[in-house]
Amino acid sequence: MVLLESMKDQYRNKKLILDLSFKDFRSKYVGSYFGAIWAFVQPTIMILIYWFIFQVGFRSAPVNDIPYILYFVSSIIPWFFFSESWASSTNSVTENSYLVQKIVFPVSILPTVKVLSSFYVHLFFVFFVFCLLLAYGIYPDIHQLQLIYFLVANFFLSLGLSWITSSVVIFFKDTAQIVSVFLQIAFWLTPIFYSIDMLPEKLQPLFKLMPMYYIVEGYRNTFLYDHWFWEKDLYLTFTFWGTLLLILTLGSKIFKKLSHHFADIL
Numbered sequence: 001m002v003l004l005e006s007m008k009d010q011y012r013n014k015k016l017i018l019d020l021s022f023k024d025f026r027s028k029y030v031g032s033y034f035g036a037i038w039a040f041v042q043p044t045i046m047i048l049i050y051w052f053i054f055q056v057g058f059r060s061a062p063v064n065d066i067p068y069i070l071y072f073v074s075s076i077i078p079w080f081f082f083s084e085s086w087a088s089s090t091n092s093v094t095e096n097s098y099l100v101q102k103i104v105f106p107v108s109i110l111p112t113v114k115v116l117s118s119f120y121v122h123l124f125f126v127f128f129v130f131c132l133l134l135a136y137g138i139y140p141d142i143h144q145l146q147l148i149y150f151l152v153a154n155f156f157l158s159l160g161l162s163w164i165t166s167s168v169v170i171f172f173k174d175t176a177q178i179v180s181v182f183l184q185i186a187f188w189l190t191p192i193f194y195s196i197d198m199l200p201e202k203l204q205p206l207f208k209l210m211p212m213y214y215i216v217e218g219y220r221n222t223f224l225y226d227h228w229f230w231e232k233d234l235y236l237t238f239t240f241w242g243t244l245l246l247i248l249t250l251g252s253k254i255f256k257k258l259s260h261h262f263a264d265i266l
Contacts, residue, residue, distance in 0.1 A: 006108055006163075006252040013109050020109070021116035028117075040124055043080050047073060050193070064195075066224050067136060074129055074223040075192040075216050078154055081122035082212060083183045085155075089114035089162035090169055090176050093262060100262045107259050108252075111162035115155060126151075129223060143226040150218040150229075157211055157244055163251030167258040170265050190216055208233075211247075214240040 010017065051069055064071075092110040099105050126147070130140060169175035190212050196204055207213055214236055221227040229237060 002256055003249045003252040006256070009106055009108050010112055013106050016106075017109050017112050017116060020113040021120075024113055024117040025120055040121060043077075043121070043125065046080075047076065050076070064225075070132065070136060070138075070224060071220070072193060073132060074220050077122065077125040077129060078150070078215050078219045079187065079190065079192055079212065080125065081118055082154055082158055082215070083187070084121070085115040085118035085158040086161050086165070087176075087179060087183060088118060089158070090165040090179050092162065093166045093170060107262060108163070108255060111166045111255075112159060115158045115162060118158075119155060122151075122154075133223060138224075141226065143228065144222060146229060147219070147222050150215055150222060153218070153240070153244065154215050156248060157215070160244065160247035160251040163255040164247075167255040167262075170258065170262055186210070186212065192216060208236055209239065209243075211240055211243055 051072060089111040092114040093100060093107065096110055099110070100107055130144075133140070165175050165179055189207065190210060191199075191207065196207055196213070196217075199207060217232075218229055221229070221232065
């Protein structure tokens with residue numbers, strides 16, 4: 001099975017992935033005065049802008065007795081990780097063409113390196129949410145342990161999609177721009193700023209089929225509502241993991257099939 005082989009390849013090269021991800025994280029900000037601080041500043045500014053627009057400008061009311069800032073931040077941080085990791089990993093092979101030329105180099109780890117590099121920033125914002133909850137008098141409990149479950153789900157969703165786009169972009173250069181446009185559309189379709197209950201009832205099942213809905217809602221339930229993932233909607237859980245398995249399987253097959261031609265094209 002191609003997917004199993006790809007996962008074994010990631011495991012065998014785990015140390016190399018870790019080393020390259022740290023190198024990638026540092027290299028993004030080489031030469032800038034504040035260095036890696038910029039990785040945290042930009043998302044923080046975006047959060048403050050969106051908060052000002054919706055909380056101060058539109059005077060958004062608390063959602064289910066939860067302050068809007070908590071409702072919003074707990075939902076947007078998984079999206080930040082997903083969008084950043086997928087967008088950056090789409091170009092992971094082209095940016096490292098010199099490694100592709102090396103016959104013995106495991107090219108399939110390049111998207112993983114980019115996803116893991118984005119994951120470091122995500123962990124900081126997870127910590128940020130915990131601090132924000134404490135500021136509002138909400139203390140962690142055992143339910144927050146399932147955050148690991150949703151971190152894993154988000155990571156592998158990003159990885160599966162990146163396997164597809166990072167291999168296709170070698171042959172179709174517009175792929176990166178298509179991903180960017182898709183992320184902009186999906187951002188507003190995903191219930192981050194609003195509750196899905198605000199949508200027409202007949203449309204809600206369609207929105208729930210989006211993989212990021214499951215993850216965003218999962219983060220929200222973990223941080224704010226103390227719901228275990230199996231308590232809400234088991235059908236949605238099975239649908240998500242079925243979709244994720246399909247994406248990972250398709251991604252691993254496409255990447256392996258096209259990777260034989262990378263060196264020739266690059």
